[in-house]
Amino acid sequence: MRSRLDPLVTVAAPVLLVLVVALLGANAGAVRKLEFDDALVNTAIVVALYVFIGNSGVLSFGHMSFVAIGAYLSGILTLGAEQKNFVLPAMYPFLRHTHVSTVSSLALAALAGGVFALLTGIALMRLSGLPAGIATFAVLGITANVISYWDKIGPGVTALALVPESGTWTLAIGAVIAIVVAFAYQRSRFGRRLRATREDPQAAEASGIHVHRERLVAFVISGALAGFAGGLLVHELGSITVDQVDLELTFITLAMLVIGGVQSVWGAVLGALLISGLNSFLNDAEQGVHIPFYVNLPDGSRLVALGVVMALVLILRPSGLTGGREVTVGGLRRAAHLWRS
Amino acid sequence: MSSFLQAVIDGIGLGAVYAVVAVGIGLVFGVMRLVNLAYGELITAAAYTLAFLSGAPSVVAIAACFAVAIVGALVMERVAFRPLRGASPATMLVASFAISFLLQNVYLLSFGSRGSTVGTLGGLNTAIAIGTLRIRWISVVAIIVGAVLLAGLTLFLNRTTVGLHLRASAADFRTARLLGVRADRVIAFSFAISGALAAAVAVLLTVQSPLVTPDFGVQVTIFALIGVVVGGLDRLATATAGGFLIGFATAFVGDELPSSSSVYLPSVVYGLVIAVLLLRPGGLFAGGRGLSAERV
Numbered sequence: 036m037r038s039r040l041d042p043l044v045t046v047a048a049p050v051l052l053v054l055v056v057a058l059l060g061a062n063a064g065a066v067r068k069l070e071f072d073d074a075l076v077n078t079a080i081v082v083a084l085y086v087f088i089g090n091s092g093v094l095s096f097g098h099m100s101f102v103a104i105g106a107y108l109s110g111i112l113t114l115g116a117e118q119k120n121f122v123l124p125a126m127y128p129f130l131r132h133t134h135v136s137t138v139s140s141l142a143l144a145a146l147a148g149g150v151f152a153l154l155t156g157i158a159l160m161r162l163s164g165l166p167a168g169i170a171t172f173a174v175l176g177i178t179a180n181v182i183s184y185w186d187k188i189g190p191g192v193t194a195l196a197l198v199p200e201s202g203t204w205t206l207a208i209g210a211v212i213a214i215v216v217a218f219a220y221q222r223s224r225f226g227r228r229l230r231a232t233r234e235d236p237q238a239a240e241a242s243g244i245h246v247h248r249e250r251l252v253a254f255v256i257s258g259a260l261a262g263f264a265g266g267l268l269v270h271e272l273g274s275i276t277v278d279q280v281d282l283e284l285t286f287i288t289l290a291m292l293v294i295g296g297v298q299s300v301w302g303a304v305l306g307a308l309l310i311s312g313l314n315s316f317l318n319d320a321e322q323g324v325h326i327p328f329y330v331n332l333p334d335g336s337r338l339v340a341l342g343v344v345m346a347l348v349l350i351l352r353p354s355g356l357t358g359g360r361e362v363t364v365g366g367l368r369r370a371a372h373l374w375r376s
Numbered sequence: 377m378s379s380f381l382q383a384v385i386d387g388i389g390l391g392a393v394y395a396v397v398a399v400g401i402g403l404v405f406g407v408m409r410l411v412n413l414a415y416g417e418l419i420t421a422a423a424y425t426l427a428f429l430s431g432a433p434s435v436v437a438i439a440a441c442f443a444v445a446i447v448g449a450l451v452m453e454r455v456a457f458r459p460l461r462g463a464s465p466a467t468m469l470v471a472s473f474a475i476s477f478l479l480q481n482v483y484l485l486s487f488g489s490r491g492s493t494v495g496t497l498g499g500l501n502t503a504i505a506i507g508t509l510r511i512r513w514i515s516v517v518a519i520i521v522g523a524v525l526l527a528g529l530t531l532f533l534n535r536t537t538v539g540l541h542l543r544a545s546a547a548d549f550r551t552a553r554l555l556g557v558r559a560d561r562v563i564a565f566s567f568a569i570s571g572a573l574a575a576a577v578a579v580l581l582t583v584q585s586p587l588v589t590p591d592f593g594v595q596v597t598i599f600a601l602i603g604v605v606v607g608g609l610d611r612l613a614t615a616t617a618g619g620f621l622i623g624f625a626t627a628f629v630g631d632e633l634p635s636s637s638s639v640y641l642p643s644v645v646y647g648l649v650i651a652v653l654l655l656r657p658g659g660l661f662a663g664g665r666g667l668s669a670e671r672v
Contacts, residue, residue, distance in 0.1 A: 094466050159650070162657055165411065168469075169605040170653045173646035180643045286473050293470040335485045342478025349471040350456060353463035 038364035046218045048362035049304040050211050053078060056308060057207030068203060070318075072271045074311035075206040078304055079267055080284075081291045082213040083260035085303035087253045088292065089359075090226055092233035093163050096285055097155070097171030100178035101258040103280040104151055105144035105265025107182060107189050110198040110275055112140045118197055125186040137201060141209070141266040148262015149255050156254040160247050163236075179281050194276045201270040209267045213260050217300050225252050294348045296355025301362050306355065314341060382509055383631035389515030391624035392522025393580050397600035398619025399529065400570035400577070402612050406546030407566045409465050410457060411601065413472040416593030417479035418571055421448050422578035423494065423588040424487065430495035437496045442575040449571025453564060461563075476594075483590035491589040494582040501583055514583045525576060526616065529569070533612075538565055546612075599626065606652050608659020617661050 038044075053075065060071025084098055111119070111126075112135050119131050135143070159170050183192050220226045229249040232239040240246055269275045287310075295306020316324075317340050323331035332340070348356065360366065397415070404412050422445040429437035456475050460468050500517055503510040533539035538561075544552040545562045553559050574593075581596065582588065600619045607618015629641065652660055 092466075094469070158654055162653060165465075165605055165609060166653045166657045169602055170650050172602075173649045173653075176646040177643045180640060180646075184639045286470075286477065289470055290474055290477075293467060297466070333485070335481070338481035339478060339485055342474055342481055345474035346456060346471060346478055349467060349474055350459045353460055353467045353471075 041361075041363045041365075042222065044364055044367065045301070045361040046215065049214050049301055052304060052308065053207055053210045053214065057203050060203045060207075070311070070315040072203055072206050074308050074315075075203070075210045076264065076267045076271045077288065077291065077311050078210045078307040079206075079213040079264035080261065080288050081295070081303045081307040082210070082217050082300065083257050083264050084288055084292050085297070085300060086217050086220055086260060087250075087257035088289075089297050089299070089303065090221060090229045090233065090253050091250050093250065094168045095171040095254075096168055096289075097159075097174040098257065098261045099280050099282075099285045099288075100175045101148035101152055101261035102265035102268065102284070103178055103182060103277070105148045105262030106269040106275045106280060107195060107265075108147050108262075109137075109140040109144040109266030110195050110269040111189065112143060113137055113199055113270075114195075114197060122197075123186075123190055126189070127187050130188065137199060137205070137270055141263055141270075144266030145259045145263035148265065149259030151262070152255045152258020153251070156251045156258070160250040160254060175281070175285065179277050183277050192277060194274045195269070196274040198269050198273050198275070200273040201267070206267055206271055209263065213264065214300060214304065216256070216260060217303075220253070220256055221300065225249060229253050290345050294345060294355055296357035296359040298354075298359030299357055299361045302355050302357040302359055305357060309356070310341075310345070313344060317341060379631075382511070383628050385511055385515050386631055387624040387628035389512075389518040390627035391620040391622075392518045393577055394596065394600050394603060394623025394626075395616045395620040396522055396525055396573050396577050396580075397596055398604045398607070398616050399526065399612065400573040401597070401601060401604055402609065402615035402619075403542075403566045403573075404570050405604075405609060405615075406612060407542065407549065407563055408457070408461065410460075410468045410472065411465070412457075412570075413469065413597065413601075414452060414456075414476040414479060415570065415574065416591075416595075416597030417476050417483075418445050418448050418452070418574040419578045419581070419593030419596065420479075420483060420588065420590065421445060422575040423582050423592050424483070424492065426496050426578060426582050427492035427494045427588045430493070434496050438575075438579055441578060442572055445575035445578065446568050446571040449567040449574070450564060453567040458560075458563075480590045480594075487590070489590065491587045494586040494588060497579070497583050514580070517583075518580050521576060521580060525573065538562075542566060599623070602649055606649055606660055608662035610658065610662060614659050614661040618659065621660075 056071055056074055060068050060075070063071060080098075080102060083101075084095070087093070087095055087098070111123070111130055112133055114122075114134075116132070116134055119126070123131065155171075155174050159167065159174070162170055182189055185191070189195065221230075228239070228244045229252070231242070232244055232246045232249055236246055265280065268280070272279075288307075291306040291310045292303055293306070294310060295304070296302025314337070317332065317337040320330050320332045321334055321337055323329065352358070397419075401412060401415055404410055404415075422441045425441045425444045426437050429440055432440075452475065456471065457468070460471055463471075500513040503512045533543055541552070541557045541562050542565065544555070544557055545559070549559070552562075577596070578593075581592075599622055603619040603622030604615040605618070607616070607621060608614030625645070629645075656662065
């Protein structure tokens with residue numbers, strides 16, 4: 036049964052969850068805080084992925100190129116002038132002499148991600164299925180290759196360091212912005228039309244929906260959010276290297292999305308936070324931890340355990356933990372009922 | 377001229393290896409629409425087996441290597457992919473990534489990151505000189521092994537009942553089942569063959585690069601997968617041709633280009649891949665038929 040409060044609950048649930056995580060992070064110790072910050076940035080990235088992949092049903096392996104561009108642009112623009120002249124002497128003058136605040140750099144990162152997504156999307160959105168996956172993967176390959184060797188736009192393979200770091204609340208607000216944008220898009224007529232093409236491309240086309248254009252709209256919004264999330268990432272870490280925004284992040288964030296449930300914002304947020312949390316817990320368990328009883332995992336077993344959990348969730352619940360459903364009033368009632376009985 | 381000829385021979389040698397990988401990936405995809413990213417970890421497992429049996433006679437080491445890869449493929453199918461049958465191809469792809477990630481870290485935890493060295497068949501890395509031309513034995517062996525495997529597989533697919541079942545399942549899995557093809561057996565068979573091919577690839581690759589690390593099979597798998605899609609995933613022949621092409625291109629261009637100008641080479645290759653996919657979404661060799669239905 037549908038309720039008029041459904042839209043409100045659907046957006047409030049993931050936002051609240053993010054705020055709770057931020058509250059825990061802001062009051063945690065210095066080491067622990069990093070893990071919460073990481074979870075918040077992952078949430079923003081996975082929500083950006085969701086906007087395109089979840090609504091269109093087309094797989095993209097290329098979104099980390101938008102994250103990379105956002106991260107590098109935002110990082111370079113907020114670096115101090117004297118540091119830039121010293122570390123990046125070969126860079127284009129307009130990049131070397133521009134200096135903006137963190138907030139403006141995030142806006143510019145979103146703009147850059149969106150523009151890059153538009154340029155690549157015009158051509159790539161004609162593809163679907165595995166060819167689309169491989170073509171977007173190729174875009175990531177080119178981006179990573181160019182960033183690694185072109186010293187006029189960045190530091191190359193060496194790390195871009197000394198970027199001003201942001202606090203937990205800035206990152207949390209960033210994640211909330213991503214969630215709200217994703218929700219607004221999925222409620223809009225664009226989002227509805229794109230989901231129609233996901234369910235049945237032929238029928239959608241027959242009803243006058245322009246598949247290529249709808250996919251492009253989602254790709255651009257998703258690319259802008261990914262660029263924005265990249266800006267958050269560089270301000271969370273204070274530094275960035277190409278390896279950090281390449282294949283491994285691509286697959287980890289995709290796994291978060293699929294584990295949570297590809298077809299809902301709630302799934303994206305839940306997947307990102309749960310896997311990040313699990314990762315932190317396993318990190319602790321390698322040092323030894325009390326969870327009523329004492330657990331001490333051997334060094335290096337964290338990634339093995341993470342892999343086992345990812346594989347198990349996918350095998351046992353192929354449509355993700357949420358099954359691609361949003362939080363609704365009816366769903367909450369049912370949950371409350373189960374809780375009481 | 378002779379260096380050009382040498383680059384061609386190296387190209388055909390590596391192309392043969394990639395073609396075998398492409399068949400291993402394409403065979404399983406044909407039957408169950410699964411793009412198995414964990415295929416590389418089967419190659420790695422086979423290569424580790426060779427490394428640990430370096431002291432044993434070559435025949436024993438290679439037999440063990442085939443056994444490990446085939447059993448590994450069957451276990452992978454039974455434990456991970458059978459429960460996922462019927463899930464969306466995207467889910468299966470990400471699940472296979474999770475398994476690949478898991479196995480790489482198991483290797484890392486068990487065998488360390490420094491790597492183990494394979495001594496089996498190391499003599500094949502020496503070169504024979506014909507005039508100014510220097511041909512490494514392994515290129516010749518790779519070409520012969522690749523040709524024999526592909527020819528054998530073609531005969532098997534076209535002349536045996538199991539091969540017929542495999543081809544029928546690849547064409548239309550549901551109809552094939554309705555007509556009495558046993559799904560479990562056909563899928564297990566395709567995994568077993570792909571495991572055997574992974575072992576063959578491991579033997580050929582370890583001669584050229586004897587150091588086996590936890591990510592040994594990753595690059596060859598990703599490149600072969602790109603080749604498979606560029607060639608055309610729909611049919612085994614076009615997928616194999618695509619795999620061969622990408623292997624040939626990698627070795628040939630690597631031989632011909634000086635290293636100073638080759639830092640942007642990956643960008644050029646990826647750019648070409650995008651161009652091919654845009655012009656021929658169904659694959660370079662797909663004979664003009666586009667991919668009509670969404671596959672992943």
